[in-house]
Amino acid sequence: MVDYGVGNLGSIRNMFRADDNVAEISADPAKIEQATHLVLPGVGSFGHGMRQLKSSGLVDVVTAKARSGTPLLGICLGAQLLMEGSEEAGESGLGLIPGRVVRFRFPPASRFRVPHVGWADVEPKGPLFRSWVTEPSRFYFVHSYHIVCKLEHHVAATSVYSSAFVAAVEKGSMIGVQFHPEKSHRFGRNLLRRFALLK
Amino acid sequence: MRRIRVIPVLLVSHGSLVKTKQFRDPVYVGDPINAVRIFNEKEVDEIVILDVTPMSADHRPPFQLLEQLATECFMPLSFGGGVTRVDDVEALIRLGVEKVILRTQPLLDPDFVPSVAARCGNQSIIVAVDVRRSFWGKRRLIGRARYESSVDPVRYCQDQEESGAGELLVTSVEREGTMGGYDIPLLHDISSHVSLPVIANGGAGSIAHMVEGVNVGGASAVAASSMFVFHKQRNAVMISFPPPETLVRELFAIC
Amino acid sequence: MTAPYCLMLAPGHYLFCRMYLDDVTSRDDPMIACQRCVMDSRDDPALNIIAGECSYCRGYRIVADRDLLSEPESSAALERVLRRIRETGRTRSYDAIMGLSGGVDSSYVAFLAREFGLRVLAVHLDNGWNSEIAARNIQNIVQKLNLDLFTHVIDWTEFRDLQRAYLAASVIDIEAITDHAILATLHRVAADRGIRFILSGTNLATEGILPRHWVFNKTDHVNIRAIHDAFGSIPLKTFPLFTTRQKKRVDLLGIETVSLLNHVPYVKTEAKEIISTALDWRDYGGKHHESVFTRFYQGYILPTKFGVDKRNAHLSSLICSGQLSRDNALLELRKPAYDAGQLRADRIFVLKKLGYTEEEFDRLMTTPPVPHETYAVERSLYERYPLAKPLRPAVSWIKRAVRSITTAR
Numbered sequence: 062m063v064d065y066g067v068g069n070l071g072s073i074r075n076m077f078r079a080d081d082n083v084a085e086i087s088a089d090p091a092k093i094e095q096a097t098h099l100v101l102p103g104v105g106s107f108g109h110g111m112r113q114l115k116s117s118g119l120v121d122v123v124t125a126k127a128r129s130g131t132p133l134l135g136i137c138l139g140a141q142l143l144m145e146g147s148e149e150a151g152e153s154g155l156g157l158i159p160g161r162v163v164r165f166r167f168p169p170a171s172r173f174r175v176p177h178v179g180w181a182d183v184e185p186k187g188p189l190f191r192s193w194v195t196e197p198s199r200f201y202f203v204h205s206y207h208i209v210c211k212l213e214h215h216v217a218a219t220s221v222y223s224s225a226f227v228a229a230v231e232k233g234s235m236i237g238v239q240f241h242p243e244k245s246h247r248f249g250r251n252l253l254r255r256f257a258l259l260k
Numbered sequence: 261m262r263r264i265r266v267i268p269v270l271l272v273s274h275g276s277l278v279k280t281k282q283f284r285d286p287v288y289v290g291d292p293i294n295a296v297r298i299f300n301e302k303e304v305d306e307i308v309i310l311d312v313t314p315m316s317a318d319h320r321p322p323f324q325l326l327e328q329l330a331t332e333c334f335m336p337l338s339f340g341g342g343v344t345r346v347d348d349v350e351a352l353i354r355l356g357v358e359k360v361i362l363r364t365q366p367l368l369d370p371d372f373v374p375s376v377a378a379r380c381g382n383q384s385i386i387v388a389v390d391v392r393r394s395f396w397g398k399r400r401l402i403g404r405a406r407y408e409s410s411v412d413p414v415r416y417c418q419d420q421e422e423s424g425a426g427e428l429l430v431t432s433v434e435r436e437g438t439m440g441g442y443d444i445p446l447l448h449d450i451s452s453h454v455s456l457p458v459i460a461n462g463g464a465g466s467i468a469h470m471v472e473g474v475n476v477g478g479a480s481a482v483a484a485s486s487m488f489v490f491h492k493q494r495n496a497v498m499i500s501f502p503p504p505e506t507l508v509r510e511l512f513a514i515c
Numbered sequence: 516m517t518a519p520y521c522l523m524l525a526p527g528h529y530l531f532c533r534m535y536l537d538d539v540t541s542r543d544d545p546m547i548a549c550q551r552c553v554m555d556s557r558d559d560p561a562l563n564i565i566a567g568e569c570s571y572c573r574g575y576r577i578v579a580d581r582d583l584l585s586e587p588e589s590s591a592a593l594e595r596v597l598r599r600i601r602e603t604g605r606t607r608s609y610d611a612i613m614g615l616s617g618g619v620d621s622s623y624v625a626f627l628a629r630e631f632g633l634r635v636l637a638v639h640l641d642n643g644w645n646s647e648i649a650a651r652n653i654q655n656i657v658q659k660l661n662l663d664l665f666t667h668v669i670d671w672t673e674f675r676d677l678q679r680a681y682l683a684a685s686v687i688d689i690e691a692i693t694d695h696a697i698l699a700t701l702h703r704v705a706a707d708r709g710i711r712f713i714l715s716g717t718n719l720a721t722e723g724i725l726p727r728h729w730v731f732n733k734t735d736h737v738n739i740r741a742i743h744d745a746f747g748s749i750p751l752k753t754f755p756l757f758t759t760r761q762k763k764r765v766d767l768l769g770i771e772t773v774s775l776l777n778h779v780p781y782v783k784t785e786a787k788e789i790i791s792t793a794l795d796w797r798d799y800g801g802k803h804h805e806s807v808f809t810r811f812y813q814g815y816i817l818p819t820k821f822g823v824d825k826r827n828a829h830l831s832s833l834i835c836s837g838q839l840s841r842d843n844a845l846l847e848l849r850k851p852a853y854d855a856g857q858l859r860a861d862r863i864f865v866l867k868k869l870g871y872t873e874e875e876f877d878r879l880m881t882t883p884p885v886p887h888e889t890y891a892v893e894r895s896l897y898e899r900y901p902l903a904k905p906l907r908p909a910v911s912w913i914k915r916a917v918r919s920i921t922t923a924r
């Protein structure tokens with residue numbers, strides 16, 4: 062778990078460890094370099110997240126590992142940072158997956174409020190996600206912004222909040238999930254277990 | 261089908277679970293760690309822990325207990341009760357608490373919520389709005405140690421939305437522990453004047469009450485305590501939670 | 516051999532302690548194994564076999580002959596007892612009271628009580644270790660049978676202190692505190708509410724075989740206090756104790772316990788099916804696993820620290836009551852008593868709740884067992900004052916007279 066000063070990593074680590082995976086939290090580029098799998102967590106604003114990632118000096122090692130095929134899982138803000146940029150901030154993202162991040166917009170009297178907080182059923186679309194999520198699954202979401210992919214085949218899964226939105230993205234061994242698997246009971250646990258088995 | 265969050269609320273006093281009625285007369289309910297474990301096994305959406313211990317001025321949140329509770333949950337855990345410092349909010353989030361619930365401090369210090377939002381993000385803040393009716397029927401906001409404010413709750417909620425709150429936990433003091441239904445007019449007034457998610461709390465005794473809270477009260481999520489902790493009466497402590505099929509049929513399908 | 520332990524012990528206990536304290540069961544003592552049930556001399560060094568029947572099979576047979584009737588006497592006896600319960604209950608708030616734990620036995624008793632048309636008050640004792648399935652089962656039963664429920668929640672900080680005291684004392688029957696609390700609570704509520712009968716789920720068919728040195732007297736409150744005095748750190752103020760005074764009160768009021776499951780043919784698999792269908796009861800695997808602590812105690816603490824596998828006794832009971840073949844019992848024993856993943860998770864949870872580090876707990880697991888009798892035990896008045904023994908017949912007569920007056924109400 063890449064620690065760049067944003068988000069709570071303990072819960073993610075606990076869930077990995079509950080299935081006997083060796084999971085560590087680290088901000089050390091050398092350690093990150095040695096990992097067989099990387100998790101990029103994060104909560105909060107895109108701008109703040111990118112600035113933290115840059116100032117922690119971890120942008121290069123993370124992108125290098127991702128490009129070289131090391132399985133990388135982005136969670137919530139971490140998933141958004143994989144994209145090119147966000148409406149929320151001026152900073153560009155890591156640009157590993159083409160697409161942007163936009164805000165949920167609803168008419169004033171709508172019963173759909175921002176942020177989207179709560180559980181939603183997720184529909185697998187991409188091949189990797191479809192192989193992982195084999196039973197009807199729901200996950201916990203908390204976000205005001207959502208991902209929009211440039212290329213359809215990067216959409217790993219969708220969910221519905223008033224209308225459909227991208228719940229997960231995948232590209233090679235890179236997966237970004239908008240939801241929080243570490244807060245999603247057995248559904249999240251299943252996802253993390255499968256991710257850990259990815260080569 | 262729209263999934264509405266159904267949230268058990270657990271009250272902790274001196275490290276033990278208790279349940280009050282109209283914020284009074286606590287009944288001993290047992291060990292919080294086991295209760296949280298049971299709710300986790302039942303795969304509830306989210307859980308709220310409120311520290312209702314009578315507090316001194318130098319009270320600090322029960323970090324050790326919260327760490328033990330957070331490690332029992334694979335779902336979001338929100339905590340509130342005597343959180344007065346931004347550092348404490350950060351510390352709580354670091355040990356696994358998903359959202360921190362703030363009640364009195366925002367009433368005393370209008371800069372508190374903005375400071376927390378800046379440090380930890382809006383999504384980590386729930387502002388608790390506990391409302392009781394005065395003798396003359398006026399709504400009053402209450403806080404720790406008999407603190408009361410005559411600020412209009414609706415106006416207050418709007419201010420808190422501006423300040424950076426992520427969600428609002430609205431509790432009716434008179435209804436709490438009665439299992440007679442939420443204060444629907446209160447919920448409606450607040451939810452129709454803010455665009456934040458509103459969590460209904462205080463009075464739920466059945467899923468029908470929850471449907472009402474959402475459809476008429478405009479709540480985005482429903483919370484309950486007595487209903488999940490007692491079997492009908494206060495001398496029959498029994499942890500329960502409606503099975504997923506029941507919630508789908510009686511709540512999600514109707515909201 | 517540590518002499519102080521010897522002085523206090525009855526022969527059976529002496530042998531048990533000898534086995535574990537001194538590792539005396541030498542390699543050249545041949546292990547004696549019963550060919551009827553699955554008990555062997557590792558369970559009890561004093562086990563002997565006469566005419567192909569081990570001491571436990573024999574014990575079961577003797578008690579079963581006495582207590583388990585066959586038709587038509589069995590139905591007649593059941594009718595008699597039910598009639599008594601109903602008639603006595605007519606002027607009272609409930610016909611009977613029963614403990615509900617979420618387990619098979621008590622769930623089946625609840626089902627039978629309803630079948631027999633008895634008005635019962637269900638009592639649940641919450642010791643802070645309820646499993647989710649137990650909570651769910653109780654909820655379903657109470658709802659489906661529309662039972663009145665009363666829960667007594669033991670003060671967790673006191674209970675935790677007691678459990679820690681028992682672990683520190685190194686005595687075998689740590690579950691005695693829960694069993695005791697259940698008895699104390701059932702009797703107290705019965706006495707308070709004027710209920711004359713307690714329906715118990717204890718039964719010969721699945722529990723008839725149990726080596727005495729594996730358990731301690733469940734009604735003994737003196738031993739609990741003594742162990743707590745020696746190792747406890749907070750005062751025991753609200754923990755339900757079945758005191759002498761309470762016992763006398765129960766005696767005077769004529770409160771009786773009826774083991775309903777000994778009055779009907781009790782076949783575990785059938786009972787499970789019935790309550791699953793009728794009451795939405797769900798199985799949790801393993802006897803008494805409605806409590807996470809009990810699961811850990813039976814699956815880890817008993818085998819590791821005391822070398823006891825309770826399954827041997829339980830399965831032997833089932834064999835003797837004709838519900839299970841010895842071959843199937845042996846197959847069952849070959850399975851691990853505890854799923855490795857569950858054990859790991861339970862261990863972390865138990866240590867967290869009881870507040871032990873790994874090292875502290877490991878040390879407790881390797882400390883040699885100590886007999887309960889090392890600490891004070893409950894003794895009758897005559898045991899404490901032997902000179903009063905001649906008065907016994909007269910005292911009994913007076914007690915009977917008083918009881919006939921108080922229970923005539």
